[in-house]
Each structure stands twice: as C-alpha cells, then as structure tokens.
Amino acid sequence: MSAExxxxxAIAEQVRADVAEKAAELKKTGIIPCLAVILVGxxxxxxxxxxxxxxxxxxxxxxxxxxxxxxxTTEDELLALIDRLNKxxxxxxxxxxxxxxxxxNEDRVIMAIDPKKDVDGFHPVNVGNLMIGRKSFLPCTPHGxxxxxxxxxxxxxxxxxxxxxxxxxxxxxxxxxxxxxxVNSTVTICHTGTKNLAEITKQADILVAAVGHxxxxxxxMVKPGAVVIDVGVNRIPDETKKSGFRLVGDxxxxxxxxxxxxxxxxPKGVGPMTIAMLMVNTLEAAENTLNK
Ligand code: NAP
Numbered sequence: 001m002s003a004e005x006x007x008x009x010a011i012a013e014q015v016r017a018d019v020a021e022k023a024a025e026l027k028k029t030g031i032i033p034c035l036a037v038i039l040v041g042x043x044x045x046x047x048x049x050x051x052x053x054x055x056x057x058x059x060x061x062x063x064x065x066x067x068x069x070x071x072x073t074t075e076d077e078l079l080a081l082i083d084r085l086n087k088x089x090x091x092x093x094x095x096x097x098x099x100x101x102x103x104x105n106e107d108r109v110i111m112a113i114d115p116k117k118d119v120d121g122f123h124p125v126n127v128g129n130l131m132i133g134r135k136s137f138l139p140c141t142p143h144g145x146x147x148x149x150x151x152x153x154x155x156x157x158x159x160x161x162x163x164x165x166x167x168x169x170x171x172x173x174x175x176x177x178x179x180x181x182x183v184n185s186t187v188t189i190c191h192t193g194t195k196n197l198a199e200i201t202k203q204a205d206i207l208v209a210a211v212g213h214x215x216x217x218x219x220x221m222v223k224p225g226a227v228v229i230d231v232g233v234n235r236i237p238d239e240t241k242k243s244g245f246r247l248v249g250d251x252x253x254x255x256x257x258x259x260x261x262x263x264x265x266x267p268k269g270v271g272p273m274t275i276a277m278l279m280v281n282t283l284e285a286a287e288n289t290l291n292k
Contacts, residue, residue, distance in 0.1 A: 003228070003260040011151045012144075012272035019279045020060040026286060027061070033286035034063035035093040035119065035278075036085050040078060040104065041071035045235070046097045053095070056275045062282060065091055075104045079112050086114040092285040093119035095278070098169075116288065119281035122169065130176055137281050142174035144273025145208065145229055146183060154206070154227055154262060157184035162201050164190045164217070164250070165210030170231055174208060197221070209250035219255040228260040231270050 023033050035057055039050045050066065057064045065088075067081060078096075085094050094117045100106050110118075115125035121139040129136030149156055161178045165171035166189050178185040185206065190197055201207055201221040209217045210231035222228060232250030249266030257263045264270055 003257040003263040005257070006148055006152055006229075006262055006264045006269060008144075008148060008264055008269040009272045011148060012276035014151070015147065015273070015276040016056060016060060016279055019276070019283050023061050023283055023286075026283070026290075029290065031286050031289060032063045032090075033060075033093075033283050034065055034091050035095065035282045036091050037064075037066040038069065038078070038081065038094070038096045039066070040069045040073050040097075041101050043099070045233075046099075050097050052275055053278060056279055057282075060279050060283075062279070063090070071101055073101075073104075075108065078104060078109060082109065082112045086112075086117060089289075091117065092289060093117050093278075093282040095120050117285060119278060119285055121173070121281070127168075127173070130173060133180060137284070138177065138277070139169055139173045140277035140281065141170050141210075141231060141270065141274045142177050143280075144270055144277045145174055145231065146177050147277065148229070148264065148270070148273055149183075149206070149227070152262060156206065159185050159205035160188065160203055161185040161206040161208065162188045162190060162204035163208045163210065164197070164201070165208075165212075165231070166191045167210065170210040174210070178206075211250040213250060214248045215250075215252045217251040217256060219252060219259055222256050222259055224259045225261045226259075227262045228256055228264070229270065230264050230266050233266060233271060 037050050037053050039046060054064055054066055085091050094113050096109050110122050113123055115123045118126050119137055121137040126136040163171050163175055171189060175187045175189050179187045188200060190200055198221040202223050204226055206227045208229040212232055214234045228251055230249035230251040234248050235245040236248055238246040247267050
C-alpha cells in the first residue's frame with residue numbers, strides 16, 4: 001500500500017482564501033482585522049515563522065501591527081508593549097512568538113495578553129474554556145490537525161488516536177480536541193515516560209507525532225492503513241541546500257508512507273495549517289468586537 005499524501009499547503013490555501021473573503025465582508029462594517037506579532041531577538045526559525053505569518057496577513061487583506069524587538073529587550077518593556085496593544089482597539093489579536101530569550105518569563109508574558117486577543121489560544125482562560133468545551137480561541141497547530149482530518153473526510157469517530165507528545169501547545173490541546181464529542185476519538189497520550197511506545201502506536205488508527213526528533217516513528221510502529229500526522233519540524237544539516245539544512249518531521253516518511261493510508265509530509269503538511277488557523281482566529285477576534 002502507498003499512502004495518500006495530505007496536501008496541507010493546498011488545504012491551508014483554501015482556508016486562507018475563505019478567511020480573506022470573510023475579512024473583506026467585515027471591512028464593509030469598518031473593521032479591518034488586525035494582528036500584532038511580537039518577535040524578540042533573531043532566532044532564525046522564529047524569524048521565518050513570523051515572516052510567514054506577516055505574509056499571510058497581507059494576503060488575507062488584514063492589518064499588520066507586528067513589532068520586532070532586540071534580544072536584550074527587558075521583560076518589563078515587553079509587558080508594557082503588550083499592555084499598549086491590549087488597550088489599542090484597532091488591534092484584535094496579539095501573538096508573542098515563542099521561544100522568548102531566557103531572561104524573559106514566558107508564563108508572565110502569556111498571562112499578560114488579554115484573553116480576548118489571545119489568538120494563539122495559550123492564555124489559561126482560553127485553555128480552560130477548551131477543557132470544559134466553552135467557546136475559546138483554539139491553539140493553531142492542534143486545530144489545524146483537526147481541520148486537516150475533516151477536510152480529508154477522514155473518519156475520527158470511534159477511532160483510536162495516539163498522540164506522541166504532551167506539550168501545552170500541541171500534544172495536550174490536540175488530545176482535548178480529538179476527544180471532544182464532535183470529533184469523538186478515543187485518545188492515548190504518549191511521552192518519554194511511556195513504556196513500550198511501539199506497542200501503543202501500533203494500536204493507533206490515527207497516529208500523531210509531536211515530538212521534535214527525526215525518525216521517532218518508524219514503519220514497524222505503525223499499523224497498516226493508519227492515518228499518520230507528522231507535526232514535527234526538525235532542521236537537519238544538508239550541504240546540498242543553500243541554507244545548509246533541510247526540514248524533516250518526526251516520522252520516517254518514506255518507509256511509513258508504504259504502510260499508512262494517509263500521511264502528512266514535512267514541509268507542506270501541518271505547518272501551513274498553523275498559519276491558516278492563526279488567520280481564522282484573528283478574523284474571529286475581529287468579528288467578536290462587532291458584538292461588544
Ligand atoms: P516539546 O514541547 O519539546 O514536546 C515534545 C514532546 O515529545 C514532550 O511531551 C516529550 O515528552 C515527547 N517526547 C520527546 N521524545 C520522545 C520519545 N522518544 N518518545 C516519546 N515521547 C517523546 O515540543 P512541541 O512544542 O510540542 O513540538 C513538537 C514538534 O512539533 C517540534 O518538532 C516542533 O518544532 C513542532 N511544531 C510544529 C508546529 C507546526 O506548525 N508544524 C507547531 C508547533 C510545534 P516529555 O513531556 O516526557 O518530555
């Protein structure tokens with residue numbers, strides 16, 4: 001068997017085109033959806049993610065009030081900027097690109113963002129609302145995974161979804177989303193404390209890798225016909241590339257695609273969906289101000 005490759009780039013483009021249409025409608029009411037992405041420092045991966053987000057904003061016809069700050073910005077300076085953006089009615093979404101330099105406390109920064117503008121869905125108010133099934137901003141990457149499955153018409157109800165990874169930004173929220181009634185999967189979360197990982201992953205109808213290590217998922221760990229979603233983004237040295245590296249996921253793509261039914265590639269799988277869902281959340285944040 002050879003897996004069907006899930007074209008995350010194409011699906012993300014559809015989602016973004018839909019957002020652009022709705023943003024144009026909203027503009028007729030005088031509201032231009034606006035996002036402020038804050039980048040502190042020059043971590044190359046972060047710079048590239050932020051550039052991608054700004055490009056997507058422009059393409060969706062949204063306003064961009066992003067701010068780039070030097071590495072030596074203090075926590076107080078960053079918190080003061082967030083406070084100003086919280087109070088600025090023309091800004092609907094605020095996103096602080098993580099990771100932050102070590103001298104800044106990430107928790108305090110996330111807590112400082114007004115939950116109504118927290119388009120990353122990381123503020124405890126949004127996390128709590130997700131937990132109890134109330135409307136909230138859903139974290140972009142896990143939400144993107146669920147939308148990918150939906151758009152591919154992949155059955156999730158009654159399926160066993162095994163997630164490798166329990167981070168606050170991917171593994172845990174994805175587990176909650178997959179277990180919600182509308183998605184209706186049975187969920188298992190694995191991590192470094194999991195014994196016999198392969199025994200568990202082989203039971204998965206839907207296997208998600210959100211680990212951060214290449215080749216964590218090998219062919220022998222996958223049940224034939226399983227759906228494999230690779231969230232991982234790892235830079236590995238490659239002298240044939242101008243950049244000196246290439247991106248790979250957490251899944252041994254070539255071997256696993258011989259046995260899976262569907263698989264996401266890296267790049268062009270989950271990654272583009274993360275940005276698309278950020279545009280969805282920014283639009284929603286702007287629409288919410290209509291009903292204020
Ligand atoms: P993270 O915070 O480092 O979490 C990784 C998780 O994987 C942890 O829960 C860890 O377990 C678990 N883990 C690590 N090695 C393992 C192993 N050998 N067996 C079982 N579990 C293992 O990472 P993250 O932020 O969730 O990101 C995961 C990956 O997704 C990274 O490559 C990241 O770059 C990528 N990512 C991609 C997107 C996108 O848009 N495509 C967005 C976000 C993240 P412990 O908890 O026990 O340490």
